[in-house]
Amino acid sequence: MLPLNFCTFEAERETIDAMFGVGLVIIGMAVVLLPVRWFLQRRMDNVALFAADVQPGAFNSTWLAALFLAPTIIILALFLYYPALENFRLSVLLTRLGVPRTAFVCVDNFTRLVQDTEYINTVLITFGISIAIVIIGLVLALLIATMAYQPLKGAKIYRTLLIWPYAISPVVAGLIFLLLFNPTGGIVNYFLQGMFGFQIGWLNNPAAAPWAVIIASVWKSMGFNILFYIAGLQNVPKDLQESAAIDGANALQRFWKITIPLLSPITFFLIITNMTYAFFETFGTIDYLTGGGPLNSTTTMMYRIYEVGVVNGDLGKAAAQSIVLFAMVIGLTVLQFRTTERRVNYGA
Known part of the structure; x- marks a missing residue:
């Protein structure tokens, strides 16, 4: 003690x-x-x-x-x-x-x-943004990978185009979406105004800014998730799909009862990697896109460590915050191993 x-x-x-x-x-x-x-x-x-199992002479x-x-x-x-x-x-x-x-x-x-109530609010913002990135990113990636896996002409070309955003750095992703979500000349608000007659303050509205970060981060990690899901779909036995179709199962039932369970090992892996990405690697996107604002609505734990330690120079507080973040990520990872892994189906 x-x-x-x-x-x-x-x-x-x-x-x-x-x-x-x-x-x-x-x-x-x-x-x-x-x-x-x-x-x-x-x-x-x-x-x-x-x-x-090691043999003598190894x-x-x-x-x-x-x-x-x-x-x-x-x-x-x-x-x-x-x-x-x-x-x-x-x-x-x-x-x-x-x-x-x-x-x-x-x-x-x-x-x-x-x-510190402001720090507690930062923790809640971090969890909210991270959970949204993981759930939305994996659901969209699975749907897009399923469509991209269909045998169509030029499939290799558009599969490559779907994957290439992963090669872009988070800073570049933040810069791209800064231009898209710009309140004055952004193309997103231009289309919203032309089609629906309203605009959204993506970067100056505390309610909309977190969604701008989520959209940019999901787009950035989409290629990584699609790549793994396409690889997993290639290992789904076609005879199971054909047998289920003969038994009267429609496409949605086959997808829910066969494809998703057989993709559970990949989904489990992607949950871990995407959670780590959401906690740590969204810093560059946030820095260029919102700078933690407005009103700290996009200030995550990682970004606050940067503000406290680098901008304000308070190394002790920044180090303490980094240890708390480390402990949270370790705890979440182990929790996922202890709970989610039990539902993973490793059988073909």
């Missing part, structure tokens, strides 16, 4: 805040370490099963294996593990960018987050 006498807090802060902060850190460590332990235990069980040189792994370990240590440890160190400090003087504040940076 962390002794409170090693933590320094402001004089006006109550003891309950300190106790709550320590409890928050303990819960955060449990959220991070317990899923990692569960994940490693599963992998070790798989390794044990694989090792039981590769078993420990020193040679260490030599091959050394470059990867060095790169990970320099660019992943050390920055992560430094981030944990900064999260317990009161430190600002360009100011050499620091102060140890223990979990004070974390307790302030819980009491």
Whole structure:
């Protein structure tokens, strides 16, 4: 247990805040370490099963294996593990960018987050945008992939055209949709005005701006999702479809009862990757499209870390926020493994 006498807090802060902060850190460590332990235990069980099948004479040189792994370990240590440890160190400090003087504040940076209504609103915005990106993106990708999989002339050409947006960086995607959603000369409002007689303030309306981010992000990730769904559709046995058709099942029933269950492994994988994308890789799109506005309606947790740490220079608070984001993503990933994976059908 962390002794409170090693933590320094402001004089006006109550003891309950300190106790709550320590409890928050303990819960955060449990959220991070317990899923990692569960994940490693599963992998070790798989390794044990694989090792039981290894034949005599197989590769078993420990020193040679260490030599091959050394470059990867060095790169990970320099660019992943050390920055992560430094981030944990900064999260317990009161430190600002360009100011050499620091102060140890223990979990004070974390307790302030819980009491910050603006940060809590940022968390809710992040979850709302992320869930919308995942659900809308996967549903549209599955429908488009199903149509693109049909045997039509020039199928390879338009399949390629459907996939190419994935090669565009999030910044470029944000710039493209900035031109499309521009309130004054954007082509989207031009068509809305001409066809329906109204316009939408995509970038200056707090209710519409999150949808602009969602649309741009879904478009950016669409090619990735379509690519995997097309690959999955190629592995759906045609004899099952034909047998169901003979039994009287229509196209919708075959799609719902056969295609979707057999695509569940790919859907499970895409849920994980799209959730990670929605949390982390939408930063460039938001930065160029809305800049977190209007009225912080598109300020996600990742974008707030940038504002607090880079723009405002408060490294301690930014580090604490990044740890909270990391713990949330780890927790969501493990939760998806524990719940969604049970419904995955790996049989052909």
